[in-house]
Amino acid sequence: MNTPAPRTSTAAVISLVFGILSWFALPLVGGVVAVVTGHVARGEIRRGAGTVDGDALAVAGLVLGWTNLLVAVLAVMVFLMFFGGLAWLSWMTH
Structure with missing residues (x-):
């Protein structure tokens, strides 16, 4: 029985590559991709x-992408809370 070896999903490889890039070069776009x-x-x-392999690659890309997006959202929230608080304090002192 000659069964062909499963091929690796191209989308899984792209997911992993962009998941890694999202942390170094393409913060939001890389995470979404x-x-x-x-x-x-x-x-x-x-x-x-x-017939298609690469589930671990896809999961790794998903984890890296979702984590990157979560960190980005939290960073924006902290930024807005900090500067919003400063604006509120400056408004209260006038």
Whole structure:
């Protein structure tokens, strides 16, 4: 029985690459691309019924992408709270 080896999902590789890039070069865009392609890859792997591999790559890309987006949202919230608080204090002293 000669069964072909499963091929690695291209979307899973792209997800991992952009998940890594989201932390160094492309903060928000990289995170969004990593999340979208990670979900696309997981669907492709599920539908592939053993002919498509790369689930671990897709999951790693998803984790890196979602974590990057979460950190970005938290950073914006802290920024707004800090400067909003300063604006409120300056308004209260006048």
